[in-house]
Amino acid sequence: GRNYIEIDRWFASYKRCSNCGNIAEKMPLNVREWDCPSCGTHHDRDINASKNILAAGLAVSVCRATIRPEQSKTGAAGAKPRKGKKQKPKS
Numbered sequence: 001g002r003n004y005i006e007i008d009r010w011f012a013s014y015k016r017c018s019n020c021g022n023i024a025e026k027m028p029l030n031v032r033e034w035d036c037p038s039c040g041t042h043h044d045r046d047i048n049a050s051k052n053i054l055a056a057g058l059a060v061s062v063c064r065a066t067i068r069p070e071q072s073k074t075g076a077a078g079a080k081p082r083k084g085k086k087q088k089p090k091s
Contacts (some may be wrong), residue, residue: 005057017041018051 007013015024022038039067 004062005060007056008052011056013052014045014049016052018048
């Protein structure tokens, strides 16, 4: 009973603050932890990205929002529901 929601590959999930939404301009791949310059929240890069991806997926599934990255290279929506595809529940 799960829906599969695809997030655009260019969605800036790792450099968007999951607390205030501020987007860092640049973030090299070797930066694993960072502090938001806007609100001061300390982030682990991967945990922060997972929170942002979850929030984008919930926004789509609950209110049919369209999540777009700041500068999409594909021009496609950031998150979109895929109809008819459901994940199998883990045993």
